[in-house]
Amino acid sequence: MSATWARRRAAAGAAWSQFTAHRAGVFGLGVLVLIVMLALAAPLLTGADAVDVTKATGERLRPPSGQYWLGTDENGRSVAALTLWGARISLLVGLSAALLSLAIGTVVGVLTGHFGGWGSAVLMRLTDFFLVLPSLVLAIALSTVLGAGAGTIVLAIAVTSWPSAARLVRAQTLTLEARPYIERAKALGGGHGHIIARHVLPGVLPLVFVNATLAVGTAIVAESTLAFLGLGDPVAVSWGGMLRTASTSGAVTAGAWWYLVPPGLAIAVVVLAFTLCGRAAESVLNPRLRER
Structure with a gap:
């Protein structure tokens, strides 16, 4: 067992060394770590009163100044504080939706690739059905039926985005199932649970990890879109909700660019950072890309 863990630690160290060789990936990881730290420290940096409408003391749509670095919103609250607090909801919803989507897709992909048969055919037809549906329209319909929040x-994004992960995992599972060591495990009497847990999942997880880094950015964009359309939590502060409030409160017509730029720029930076990390991780875990 110790030898196995030693090999795993050596492999993890080699993968980290290859990842750090990609400057763009390291830059993206640094940006993500900084944003997560700022989001976690938001209560310490600004306090909960900074986003409380009833305790706002600033002027309406005040431009950036020494007191309010990013100006104020229509209620006199600090836009900088709103951006920090909005990172908490946007990151939490994006990560949760991406993880739930990948969990569903991984389970469906592994089961359909390993077992096959009529059950696999039914699941794949269900996957194709969700693939052809407009994901945004379906997410809007689910959010409307289930209520805002x-x-x-999270549920709407996960339900509409798992089919792509399921197809990727199924293709990787079928490739692994044709490997000699899995055929040998079957010949030696290995059961379905043993083969899936000890051989299929370890070979599939690197692909799932890379897809997760890319899926989080997509989920954050989807969350911002749904919040901008008014389907998010009306009480919680999020980047998409800030953009919606800015558009409906007259900030656009008033020329209050400081109310629009911070949340929009934050969304773009976070999605770009996740994309850079995902590309770097993909080049590390994919030998063909590493050779190039």
Whole structure:
């Protein structure tokens, strides 16, 4: 067992060394770590009163100044504080939706690739059905039926985005099932649970990890879109909700660019950072890309 863990630690160290060789990936990881730290420290940096409408003391749509670095919103609250607090909801919803989507897709992909048969055919036809549906329209319909809220957005994004992960995992599972060591495990009497847990999942997880880094950015964009359309939690502060409030409160016509730029730029930076990390991780875990 110790030898196995030693090999795993050596492999993890080699993968980290290859990842750090990609400057763009390291830059993206640094940006993500900084944003997560700022989001976690938001209560310490600004306090909960900074986003409380009833305790706002600033002027309406005040431009950036020494007191308010990013100006104020229509209620006199600090846009900088709103951006920090909005990172908490946007990152939480994006990560939760991506993980739930990948969990569903991984289970469906592994089961359909390993077992086959009529059950696999039914699941794949269900996957094709969700693939052809407009994901945004389906997410809007689910959010409308289930009611506005962060949990509803997580469920709506996960339900509409798992088919692509399922197809990727199924293709990788079929490739692994044809490997000699899995054929040998079957010949030696290995059961379905043993083969899936000891051989299929370890070979599939690197692909799932890479897909997760890319899926989080997509989920954050989807969350911001649904919140902008008014389907998010009306009480919680999020980047998409800030953009919606800015558009409906007259900030656009008033020329209050400081109310629009911070949340929009934050969304773009986070999605770009996740994309850079995903590309770097993909080049590390994919030998063909590493050779190039």
